[in-house]
Amino acid sequence: MAVGSEEQTHKTHRSRQSGPSARKKEKSDKQKRGIANEKHNPKAFAFRSSVKAKRLQSHASEKEQRRLHLPVIDRSTGEPAPYVVVVHGPPKVGKSLLIKSLVKHYTKHNLSDVRGPITIVSGKQRRVQFVECPNDVNGMIDAAKFADLALLLIDGSYGFEMETFEFLNILQVHGFPRVMGVLTHLDKFKDVKKLRKTKQRLKHRFWTEIYDGAKLFYLSGLIHGKYPKREIHNLARFISVMKFHPLSWRTSHPYILVDRFEDVTPPERVHADNKCDRNITLYGYLRGCNLKKGTKVHIAGVGDCQLDSVTALADPCPLPSVAKKKGLREKEKLFYAPMSDLGDLLYDKDAVYININDHMVQFSKVDGDDGAATNKGRGRDVGEDLVKTLQKTKYSINEKLEQSFINLFSRKPSISSEVQFNSNNTMKNESENFYFQSENGEESTSSLEGDDVEQANGTEASNKETMQDGSETEGNESDESDDESNKSSEGDEGSAKALNSDVKEVTEFQNGRLRRRAVFASDEGQGSDKDDVDSDLSVDSDDPEETENDWKSEDQTDDGMGNASKWKETLVSRAVSRQTTNLMQLVYGKHSSKSINTVQESLGSGDSDDSEDEEFFKPKESSDKKSSERMDVDNFNAEDCSKIGADQVLRDDWSNQDIIETIRDRFVTGDWAKAARRGQEVEGSGDEDAAIYGDFEDLETGEEYDGQETLNLEGDAKVSKGSDLADEERRLKKLALRAKFDAQYPFPLTFSYCCLEAFDKFYS
Numbered sequence: 001m002a003v004g005s006e007e008q009t010h011k012t013h014r015s016r017q018s019g020p021s022a023r024k025k026e027k028s029d030k031q032k033r034g035i036a037n038e039k040h041n042p043k044a045f046a047f048r049s050s051v052k053a054k055r056l057q058s059h060a061s062e063k064e065q066r067r068l069h070l071p072v073i074d075r076s077t078g079e080p081a082p083y084v085v086v087v088h089g090p091p092k093v094g095k096s097l098l099i100k101s102l103v104k105h106y107t108k109h110n111l112s113d114v115r116g117p118i119t120i121v122s123g124k125q126r127r128v129q130f131v132e133c134p135n136d137v138n139g140m141i142d143a144a145k146f147a148d149l150a151l152l153l154i155d156g157s158y159g160f161e162m163e164t165f166e167f168l169n170i171l172q173v174h175g176f177p178r179v180m181g182v183l184t185h186l187d188k189f190k191d192v193k194k195l196r197k198t199k200q201r202l203k204h205r206f207w208t209e210i211y212d213g214a215k216l217f218y219l220s221g222l223i224h225g226k227y228p229k230r231e232i233h234n235l236a237r238f239i240s241v242m243k244f245h246p247l248s249w250r251t252s253h254p255y256i257l258v259d260r261f262e263d264v265t266p267p268e269r270v271h272a273d274n275k276c277d278r279n280i281t282l283y284g285y286l287r288g289c290n291l292k293k294g295t296k297v298h299i300a301g302v303g304d305c306q307l308d309s310v311t312a313l314a315d316p317c318p319l320p321s322v323a324k325k326k327g328l329r330e331k332e333k334l335f336y337a338p339m340s341d342l343g344d345l346l347y348d349k350d351a352v353y354i355n356i357n358d359h360m361v362q363f364s365k366v367d368g369d370d371g372a373a374t375n376k377g378r379g380r381d382v383g384e385d386l387v388k389t390l391q392k393t394k395y396s397i398n399e400k401l402e403q404s405f406i407n408l409f410s411r412k413p414s415i416s417s418e419v420q421f422n423s424n425n426t427m428k429n430e431s432e433n434f435y436f437q438s439e440n441g442e443e444s445t446s447s448l449e450g451d452d453v454e455q456a457n458g459t460e461a462s463n464k465e466t467m468q469d470g471s472e473t474e475g476n477e478s479d480e481s482d483d484e485s486n487k488s489s490e491g492d493e494g495s496a497k498a499l500n501s502d503v504k505e506v507t508e509f510q511n512g513r514l515r516r517r518a519v520f521a522s523d524e525g526q527g528s529d530k531d532d533v534d535s536d537l538s539v540d541s542d543d544p545e546e547t548e549n550d551w552k553s554e555d556q557t558d559d560g561m562g563n564a565s566k567w568k569e570t571l572v573s574r575a576v577s578r579q580t581t582n583l584m585q586l587v588y589g590k591h592s593s594k595s596i597n598t599v600q601e602s603l604g605s606g607d608s609d610d611s612e613d614e615e616f617f618k619p620k621e622s623s624d625k626k627s628s629e630r631m632d633v634d635n636f637n638a639e640d641c642s643k644i645g646a647d648q649v650l651r652d653d654w655s656n657q658d659i660i661e662t663i664r665d666r667f668v669t670g671d672w673a674k675a676a677r678r679g680q681e682v683e684g685s686g687d688e689d690a691a692i693y694g695d696f697e698d699l700e701t702g703e704e705y706d707g708q709e710t711l712n713l714e715g716d717a718k719v720s721k722g723s724d725l726a727d728e729e730r731r732l733k734k735l736a737l738r739a740k741f742d743a744q745y746p747f748p749l750t751f752s753y754c755c756l757e758a759f760d761k762f763y764s
């Protein structure tokens with residue numbers, strides 16, 4: 001019995017499927033898996049509203065994005081360089097005034113003139129450099145390269161001008177630093193309601209161009225010739241606490257915003273040759289990463305230069321001591337603006353200069369108007385007299401000479417020396433722009449400033465646009481047809497395209513200067529800022545009829561495009577119209593029809609080989625002019641490739657088809673064999689050929705070749721002597737011609753090859 005009970009098998013345990021024990025088990029299982037809360041109010045942790053759901057979702061995706069961002073490597077050592085705030089805007093919008101007001105706010109100093117970067121200490125850990133952006137496209141491009149923050153000033157009473165959009169476009173291709181808008185001239189609105197409406201419209205347009213919620217400041221007007229303190233305080237606060245996201249390209253490249261420069265060329269060298277190479281010392285904060293000695297640097301507006309040395313100097317505008325305290329003490333409100341003649345200390349490589357304010361200088365007190373001596377009781381010293389006469393001279397003779405010009409024609413405006421550097425094309429455009437044909441048919445000479453040349457070129461096309469629309473100006477248009485025929489067809493196409501884009505450029509002559517208003521197709525229906533201001537003031541426009549016509553013409557050309565920003569199209573078309581020489585086109589030919597033409601031309605030139613040979617063996621005197629041009633090309637500083645575009649001699653060469661052909665054959669798509677043949681021809685055949693392609697034996701095949709055989713560079717390594725009789729015949733003919741030529745002109749002809757070498761250096 002006992003044995004039998006031991007052998008008895010027990011039933012396996014069957015867990016309960018229902019009832020309280022089963023429920024208890026289920027609960028404990030869920031607890032283990034961590035979903036115990038499911039039973040308690042399941043909605044407690046879920047969203048109930050769609051708004052909350054959206055917010056949660058965006059929060060989650062934001063967190064995800066942040067995680068995805070690569071950590072930015074901070075390569076900076078020591079104190080960070082000052083952030084650069086570029087103040088940009090159309091002419092006379094209030095850039096200088098804003099910088100002066102900000103400097104006054106930060107430092108309590110009055111700035112008389114804004115020149116060069118102005119460095120100020122804005123906080124315990126922050127310095128800011130204010131720079132006024134020049135009113136020309138080149139200046140804008142330079143400013144976009146170093147700006148950490150761009151303050152875009154907009155004349156609220158006038159509306160957006162093309163300069164703002166040009167600068168935005170430039171900023172976009174330079175990494176797009178932080179941007180803030182500032183509306184000025186709002187005091188010109190008398191009606192508060194209209195002011196509010198205009199602010200709203202400008203704000204939304206600004207948001208469309210940049211991003212929704214982009215900061216736009218309003219400066220309501222002037223108090224004692226300065227912007228209101230409260231508004232400047234707010235703006236300064238924003239600048240002081242703003243976070244600057246480092247731009248990747250800039251953090252990996254060293255760059256310097258020069259705030260001071262000195263010409264340290266030995267005076268005797270300058271005396272001997274006024275146009276000798278100068279030694280210049282540039283001062284500024286180094287940003288990005290380390291700068292090595294011997295690196296090549298590009299100086300904007302100058303070119304590529306070899307760096308001689310880099311020296312670390314004491315900080316001219318150091319951050320205050322890191323003592324634990326709130327804000328800055330009065331004494332620590334430092335600033336440094338050597339170009340604006342402000343700041344007390346100047347740190348040189350080997351010296352420190354103390355700047356003393358003019359009113360504190362006792363030595364050379366300026367005499368009264370009547371010339372009476374101010375030194376009491378003493379006779380005038382000769383030395384003092386001399387010093388005073390020297391001080392009276394504002395400009396040196398050299399400077400005066402450089403600025404002087406000869407007016408050949410009384411009606412035409414003088415062409416400054418700066419403009420003479422420009423191409424013929426630019427000069428022509430500029431002179432066209434000086435004569436502004438107003439809408440009512442009067443011809444008036446506009447007082448364009450020198451640095452507006454670029455802008456003026458741009459305005460030309462649109463100027464004509466406006467004229468084409470107005471019925472009164474149709475006659476004028478035909479009058480100007482001669483001028484227009486001078487322009488390329490590309491330029492005309494460009495202006496036509498500009499008419500179709502969302503942003504139109506309307507040039508107006510207002511308050512004695514040309515202004516380029518940006519008009520949006522989407523805004524036209526809503527009226528404009530100008531409508532508002534004009535109804536209030538009626539002082540802005542010189543010629544009411546003119547502006548009326550402008551607006552009529554804008555209404556006529558409403559193409560009903562959406563709100564999307566298309567101002568870039570205008571810029572592209574303008575760039576195309578301004579295009580001069582395109583190296584790509586010269587080398588590879590134009591995309592469509594042009595490429596066929598060039599191929600045909602090259603084929604044609606290939607056929608007339610004999611005539612080419614004869615041309616080659618022409619006496620040197622006949623090609624004197626050409627060779628002198630080439631000599632100039634050869635004399636180029638080959639290291640400085642940036643100067644190549646500016647040289648007139650080289651530009652002239654592009655019209656020479658021969659040179660273009662020779663260069664084209666040096667590129668991948670060219671005929672290398674032809675280029676090599678040309679090289680050989682110039683080097684000289686016969687003995688030299690034999691030296692290069694002398695007798696040799698092919699070790700693989702065992703065949704022997706002599707120097708007479710030509711080398712085919714295109715792939716088949718050899719061509720047998722007998723198989724190409726035509727080649728042989730031509731070679732003999734060449735030799736005969738060469739012998740004849742040598743007998744007449746016994747000097748070597750190697751010049752053409754040198755020229756190619758020079759080009760190779762530039763473009764390879």
Ligand SMILES: Nc1nc2c(ncn2[C@@H]2O[C@H](COP(=O)(O)OP(=O)(O)OP(=O)(O)O)[C@@H](O)[C@H]2O)c(=O)[nH]1
Nearest residue numbers: 090091092093094095096097184185186187221222
């Ligand atoms: N009524 C009014 N005048 C202003 C305002 N802002 C600037 N101005 C005036 O506009 C004129 C030009 O100001 P600037 O600061 O020289 O302008 P800018 O942009 O530096 O001029 P440029 O350097 O020549 O391009 C000055 O006379 C200022 O007083 C403003 O908000 N309201």
